[in-house]
């Protein structure tokens with residue numbers, strides 16, 4: 001038998017079960033052996049003196065009273081009896097399982113799995129265990145038609161047929177020794193049938209290492225391949241002009257901005273393909289760095305493009321680029337544009353008149369052709385697919401690509417998701433920024449306390465955002481909420497403040513007009529749905545009020561809060577929320593405690609898991625079968641170092657172990 005054989009060749013597997021097992025992703029014997037339990041229940045019997053109140057456990061004792069079933073209510077009943085363990089007498093009850101009565105035999109030993117109540121010296125039973133030799137039992141994800149016990153039996157059959165012996169080692173010897181990892185054969189067996197907890201721990205450690213190591217190898221291989229295969233552009237920018245531009249800025253670049261820009265420019269000048277992520281907290285000045293990189297590309301005779309997720313942002317960047325570079329021809333391209341305007345822009349892009357362009361994903365549509373595209377910067381990269389580069393290549397352009405993100409990515413995730421990328425981090429805010437004061441208030445405080453205070457601040461010249469509650473997946477409800485809030489605020493402020501409403505259903509031109517007017521201080525208060533979440537830059541706005549703030553995730557709240565505190569004036573964020581859940585409360589608490597996006601992102605990750613923050617599929621973060629990127633971070637880091645070392649070590653190239661690794665990876669042609 002081979003590992004690649006279908007499980008149908010195993011004894012006891014008929015066509016029907018083959019189909020069912022396929023539903024679990026099990027096709028071959030190998031799939032079966034690598035289908036690991038997701039947890040283990042500890043059924044090992046314990047002495048009643050070591051038990052903790054509320055703990056789920058197994059107790060073994062001798063039955064000392066007959067089992068009695070008492071009925072109460074229409075269908076409910078309780079089975080009770082007593083057992084003796086040493087001198088201790090323990091009361092046992094089972095709810096609604098009267099049929100267990102037969103299994104309770106006077107004077108016989110019995111093992112009961114259930115929940116321990118220390119005060120009453122009693123256990124609420126969940127099941128009566130047949131035998132208690134091995135207390136450590138695996139639990140698998142199964143589905144209808146496949147029982148735990150049949151799955152276990154099938155795995156046992158596979159081992160009985162010697163399939164376990166066919167499992168080949170896929171880690172090099174020196175790593176097994178260095179990290180004292182158990183052999184693959186042993187680990188796979190122990191994942192299913194551990195003799196004890198320690199055996200299981202060792203098996204798991206080995207399988208996690210293997211999974212993360214291969215993952216990192218793949219990233220390293222990709223990275224190498226990318227560097228070797230794709231001929232990047234050499235963008236010979238004009239040093240002097242760039243320096244001049246920097247000196248003309250109304251502010252000094254922060255150290256972090258300077259070094260990030262330096263890294264980006266070095267990539268551009270090199271013949272390699274830039275594959276870099278620019279990460280920085282909200283308001284840290286990423287866009288400023290990006291603009292300078294674009295300028296550098298233009299001084300070398302290339303075009304540069306900046307791609308952003310919303311039209312509001314595209315227009316905002318268009319304006320600021322025009323302001324920064326009045327001597328250049330800057331354009332904007334969005335899908336909401338008039339046909340004639342669009343045609344004009346497309347023509348000038350193709351003939352090279354337009355030197356810099358910003359826009360939404362309209363920038364990469366088919367009809368768009370560039371004359372000499374040198375640099376593409378994408379904002380909020382996780383909102384775009386990862387395929388942009390391919391699209392550009394298909395257009396015959398091979399620009400350097402820089403991705404920016406304002407969602408701070410915890411280091412753990414950055415390594416996992418972007419392990420094949422170079423990363424620049426802007427980890428300081430421009431000088432002169434004051435911390436944003438964040439307060440959490442209840443709904444009932446809004447009218448008597450918050451609104452009068454906001455009114456006072458408006459009189460003093462403050463501009464204010466009000467974010468209406470988020471109703472997931474319902475634009476209609478979002479709109480209703482925003483409109484209601486708008487009405488209430490109009491009633492409250494009367495003529496004392498100019499209020500505008502902005503929501504996702506508006507026409508783009510209308511949205512742009514409102515944003516422009518808000519920037520120009522024609523409005524004091526902007527009521528909005530979350531359409532202003534990312535990137536909006538109105539430095540004079542200093543107050544952000546978020547209604548039903550507990551409905552937002554931490555990262556989103558952080559983004560929203562980042563809309564204030566963008567100038568030198570003191571800024572405030574008010575979270576209005578009466579959270580019902582503990583998570584909601586915790587979120588509000590954390591928001592008032594820290595303004596550090598990286599800390600918040602770590603917390604968010606702990607509270608929600610990685611998938612929700614980035615949407616696993618989009619972000620390219622794979623789903624691991626045994627490893628967990630948050631909790632297994634130390635293993636991930638070691639695996640990464642080893643993967644990097646392997647590819648860096650030329651001597652390894654000739655060794656059989658290295659060939660084996662490459663073959664397993666399916667990337668034998670790295671050096672071709």
Ligand SMILES: Nc1ncnc2c1ncn2[C@@H]1O[C@H](COP(=O)(O)OP(=O)(O)OP(=O)(O)O)[C@@H](O)[C@H]1O
Nearest residue numbers: 251252253254282283284285286287288406430535
């Ligand atoms: N070094 C600096 N000193 C002072 N102000 C700066 C500096 N760099 C940028 N700014 C200003 O700070 C504000 C925020 O900068 P920018 O829009 O580049 O940040 P960002 O990181 O892109 O923000 P976000 O991620 O929130 O969209 C802008 O008004 C910008 O002009």
